[in-house]
Amino acid sequence: MATLTxxxxxxxxxxxxxxxxxxxRRTRLFNRCCTGVLIAFAILxxxxxxxxxxxxxxxNGETTxxxxxxxxxxxxxxxxLIAEGDILNWYAAxxxxxxxxxxxxxxxxxxxxxxxxxxxxxxxxxIFWFILIGIMIPNQVLVVPRFREMASVNLLNTYWAVxxxxxxxxxxxxxxxxxxxxxxxxxxxxxxxxxxxxFRTYRQIVLPLARPAVSAVAIFSFVWTWNDLLWPxxxxxxxxxxxxxxxxxxxxxxYGIRYADTMAxxxxxxxxxVLVFLLFQRRIxxxxxxxxxxx
Amino acid sequence: xxxxxxxxxxxxxxxxxxxVMSTLREARPNGHGRPxxxxxxxxxxxxxxxxxxxxxxxxxxxxxxxxxxTSGLGTFAGxxxxxxxxxxxxxxxxxxxxxxxxxxxxxPLIALALVFALLAERARRARWFFRLAFFLPYVxxxxxxxxxxxxxxxPALGLLSRTMxxxxxxxxxxxxxxxxxxxxxxxxxxxxxLGFNFVLYLAGLQEIPRDLYEASAIDGxxxxxxxxxxxxxxxxxxxxxxxxLQIIASMKVFDQMYIMTQGGPNFATxxxxxxxxxxxxxxFRSGYAAAATTLFFLAVLAVSTVWVVMTRRQEPEL
Numbered sequence: 001m002a003t004l005t006x007x008x009x010x011x012x013x014x015x016x017x018x019x020x021x022x023x024x025r026r027t028r029l030f031n032r033c034c035t036g037v038l039i040a041f042a043i044l045x046x047x048x049x050x051x052x053x054x055x056x057x058x059x060n061g062e063t064t065x066x067x068x069x070x071x072x073x074x075x076x077x078x079x080x081l082i083a084e085g086d087i088l089n090w091y092a093a094x095x096x097x098x099x100x101x102x103x104x105x106x107x108x109x110x111x112x113x114x115x116x117x118x119x120x121x122x123x124x125x126x127i128f129w130f131i132l133i134g135i136m137i138p139n140q141v142l143v144v145p146r147f148r149e150m151a152s153v154n155l156l157n158t159y160w161a162v163x164x165x166x167x168x169x170x171x172x173x174x175x176x177x178x179x180x181x182x183x184x185x186x187x188x189x190x191x192x193x194x195x196x197x198x199f200r201t202y203r204q205i206v207l208p209l210a211r212p213a214v215s216a217v218a219i220f221s222f223v224w225t226w227n228d229l230l231w232p233x234x235x236x237x238x239x240x241x242x243x244x245x246x247x248x249x250x251x252x253x254x255y256g257i258r259y260a261d262t263m264a265x266x267x268x269x270x271x272x273x274v275l276v277f278l279l280f281q282r283r284i285x286x287x288x289x290x291x292x293x294x295x
Numbered sequence: 296x297x298x299x300x301x302x303x304x305x306x307x308x309x310x311x312x313x314x315v316m317s318t319l320r321e322a323r324p325n326g327h328g329r330p331x332x333x334x335x336x337x338x339x340x341x342x343x344x345x346x347x348x349x350x351x352x353x354x355x356x357x358x359x360x361x362x363x364x365t366s367g368l369g370t371f372a373g374x375x376x377x378x379x380x381x382x383x384x385x386x387x388x389x390x391x392x393x394x395x396x397x398x399x400x401x402x403p404l405i406a407l408a409l410v411f412a413l414l415a416e417r418a419r420r421a422r423w424f425f426r427l428a429f430f431l432p433y434v435x436x437x438x439x440x441x442x443x444x445x446x447x448x449x450p451a452l453g454l455l456s457r458t459m460x461x462x463x464x465x466x467x468x469x470x471x472x473x474x475x476x477x478x479x480x481x482x483x484x485x486x487x488x489l490g491f492n493f494v495l496y497l498a499g500l501q502e503i504p505r506d507l508y509e510a511s512a513i514d515g516x517x518x519x520x521x522x523x524x525x526x527x528x529x530x531x532x533x534x535x536x537x538x539x540l541q542i543i544a545s546m547k548v549f550d551q552m553y554i555m556t557q558g559g560p561n562f563a564t565x566x567x568x569x570x571x572x573x574x575x576x577x578x579f580r581s582g583y584a585a586a587a588t589t590l591f592f593l594a595v596l597a598v599s600t601v602w603v604v605m606t607r608r609q610e611p612e613l
Binding site: 024026027030031034035037038039041042043045046047048049051052055063064066104107108109111112114115116119120121122124127130131133134135136137138140141142143144145146147148149152164165167168170173197198199202223226227229230233234244245246247248249252259262263265266269270273274276277281284285288289 | 328330331338339350352361363411415417418419420423426428435436437439441443445449452454491495497498517518547550553554572575588596
């Protein structure tokens with residue numbers, strides 16, 4: 001506030017100070033109102049989640065009760081689900097596929113991006129554009145041919161059917177390439193002059209420096225794979241190896257009026273992602289703000 | 296490119312110069328054909344097998360009478376599949392539903408996200424709380440969101456149904472009324488995905504230089520004037536990005552309909568992707584589904600092209 005370097009109107013120092021003070025007070029009041037309004041909206045936004053949690057802790061018979069107050073709090077619904085359902089299998093399926101996709105995507109995309117960023121070779125432009133096209137092809141348009149492809153090699157109803165198609169994410173190559181381009185070339189050129197090969201330079205110099213890009217790509221490919229519905233729904237029909245969204249979508253309705261059980265399954269499905277969110281909040285937000293990644 | 300190369304000795308005749316230069320380029324440590332291939336191969340192999348390959352296969356299939364239950368492409372159908380899709384009222388209805396969904400979700404998703412971001416920007420405390428409240432739903436799987444909202448909309452028992460009756464309104468049949476079902480799905484979607492736009496806007500706001508506000512405050516501008524004359528114009532880049540990403544995402548809508556209404560009631564909420572899903576995997580008509588997919592892809596491509604042109608213009612690379 002104190003750095004008044006220009007003078008557009010002839011204000012005396014006292015006058016301008018008085019004006020600034022009143023504006024300051026007005027602004028502070030305004031800001032406080034803004035916070036209040038937004039807190040109201042934020043609470044409103046949390047209501048569905050809170051209500052789901054609330055319902056899941058009631059006994060099934062009590063869910064018709066229109067209150068937030070739980071008369072007999074119980075974890076019975078969670079116990080039933082774990083005991084009788086396939087939910088643990090779904091957890092395993094989601095965890096295995098998402099983790100492998102995240103590792104595969106980080107590995108393949110960063111290698112490709114390193115070549116595009118640091119090496120000189122023929123057809124570099126062609127390959128760059130060839131991969132750029134991939135950003136424009138939404139996964140959803142590939143399900144019909146992919147289904148036949150997977151059926152013809154007998155991979156349907158295996159984890160591979162979910163993992164393999166999700167690994168080549170074109171946008172990941174661009175996230176890495178952009179990041180690598182921002183790392184000064186002198187660093188790895190020095191290493192190369194000292195005799196390090198391309199792979200060592202990539203592994204020991206460029207990749208460690210690109211940790212933000214690595215974590216952004218890993219988190220996003222993990223969450224995308226975890227949340228994907230359309231493709232795994234088609235590829236997996238065996239309840240033992242379904243991922244969480246597919247499992248939940250299939251049992252949706254089979255619980256009938258057991259609302260507490262239904263909400264408990266929703267809470268269990270949400271839990272891992274809530275954890276991911278709480279742990280990596282900052283990285284996720286930075287990833288979106290920096291690249292506009294969207295599922 | 297390759298400007299660092301030493302000029303070749305002057306007495307070499309011009310036609311040979313080029314060859315010398317190219318051999319020089321191969322020989323110097325900067326011609327990296329083989330390592331480049333090794334580095335690119337893992338990605339490219341998977342990319343060709345599972346993205347480009349299926350895309351081409353799908354395009355070919357769209358000209359054939361391919362069926363899900365038989366192997367092979369089936370008989371050549373020319374443009375029949377396309378003609379059928381373009382003259383099918385079901386296809387056009389599904390397209391309209393997708394468009395209607397886009398119209399219902401895009402304006403609130405942008406306006407609310409912008410307002411919330413503007414408010415959050417002025418809040419000094421509780422930022423983490425806002426991020427939690429608005430962004431947490433976005434990372435949840437669609438199936439979880441759908442289960443929660445089916446419960447919210449449950450007739451007579453759901454929280455929303457009850458709230459409406461408690462406020463003295465007639466209870467709306469949220470998911471059962473063909474006219475209302477899409478609106479209900481839109482409300483769910485706004486709740487679910489608003490956080491994404493919110494975060495983009497917050498990032499956009501942070502890029503606006505502080506001193507612009509300080510200078511205008513000294514000139515006596517109130518908060519409202521600052522928003523109108525400084526913030527909004529400087530956010531236009533973010534807004535155009537948000538709009539296009541939002542439209543593309545809305546065009547691809549499938550999950551909410553599939554789980555919450557199964558495209559009903561009476562097909563009132565069947566989106567294009569669900570139509571493709573139905574004809575491809577319930578009617579087993581892969582060829583026809585592929586043709587419908589191609590038409591859908593052309594629509595998405597048109598919008599994505601706008602996006603690429605926009606972002607390319609902003610930051611040239613390579």
